[in-house]
Amino acid sequence: DQQVKQNSPSLSVQEGRISILNCDYTNSMFDYFLWYKKYPAEGPTFLISISSIKDKNEDGRFTVFLNKSAKHLSLHIVPSQPGDSAVYFCAASGSNQFYFGTGTSLTVIP
Amino acid sequence: EPEVTQTPSHQVTQMGQEVILRCVPISNHLYFYWYRQILGQKVEFLVSFYNNEISEKSEIFDDQFSVERPDGSNFTLKIRSTKLEDSAMYFCASRISRGANTEAFFGQGTRLTVV
Numbered sequence: 001d002q003q004v005k006q007n008s009p010s011l012s013v014q015e016g017r018i019s020i021l022n023c024d025y026t027n028s029m030f031d032y033f034l035w036y037k038k039y040p041a042e043g044p045t046f047l048i049s050i051s052s053i054k055d056k057n058e059d060g061r062f063t064v065f066l067n068k069s070a071k072h073l074s075l076h077i078v079p080s081q082p083g084d085s086a087v088y089f090c091a092a093s094g095s096n097q098f099y100f101g102t103g104t105s106l107t108v109i110p
Numbered sequence: 111e112p113e114v115t116q117t118p119s120h121q122v123t124q125m126g127q128e129v130i131l132r133c134v135p136i137s138n139h140l141y142f143y144w145y146r147q148i149l150g151q152k153v154e155f156l157v158s159f160y161n162n163e164i165s166e167k168s169e170i171f172d173d174q175f176s177v178e179r180p181d182g183s184n185f186t187l188k189i190r191s192t193k194l195e196d197s198a199m200y201f202c203a204s205r206i207s208r209g210a211n212t213e214a215f216f217g218q219g220t221r222l223t224v225v
Contacts, residue, residue: 034213043114043201043216044153051211089153096166097143098214100153 003027004092006101014109019077021104023090026071030092035064035075038087080108112136116202116217123192123224131187131220133202141205142185143214144177146198159185192224
């Protein structure tokens with residue numbers, strides 16, 4: 001049962017443009033959402049999070065938007081940089097464990 | 111900056127052998143997790159651990175798996191009799207609490223290869 005879904009396995013964006021990564025979830029009990037960035041052969045690195053009481057959280061070039069009614073969140077990266085090229089996982093938590101999406105591989109083209 | 115450390119980075123083992131994967135969580139964290147990622151697949155939850163006992167486990171975490179915090183700093187995952195399908199990256203994570211707005215910090219992972 002896939003409770004967190006990332007329907008786009010890959011995304012390519014020109015340097016300087018906006019990257020938008022999307023994530024959908026099914027469990028309305030989730031109250032905390034996170035984005036992790038992962039490079040090959042490394043562990044996921046925490047990027048940004050949002051609580052269910054908010055609809056937006058911003059940290060530098062990264063902004064996460066949450067639409068609870070649609071059970072949808074998105075990560076915006078602007079401007080995108082080549083160093084942002086990685087796999088991005090969204091994760092959701094309602095109690096203890098985190099449920100991860102399948103990841104979106106972002107390539108930022110110089 | 112405090113970090114979660116995992117050893118070894120790569121473990122090759124024969125099918126049927128026991129393996130122990132080691133993790134040192136961040137020192138003031140109270141919640142500990144093991145996740146795994148089979149090549150090309152999603153990151154999957156295995157088990158969470160709090161107050162010296164398992165708080166939650168997935169269907170993957172069957173009788174062949176066990177976890178332990180033997181000395182207050184290490185957090186280990188043992189696979190008793192490895193199978194080929196256990197080959198994956200295993201990630202340890204820790205979290206200061208399970209309250210809202212607390213992220214989990216992940217280690218670099220142990221790549222387990224069962225041959």
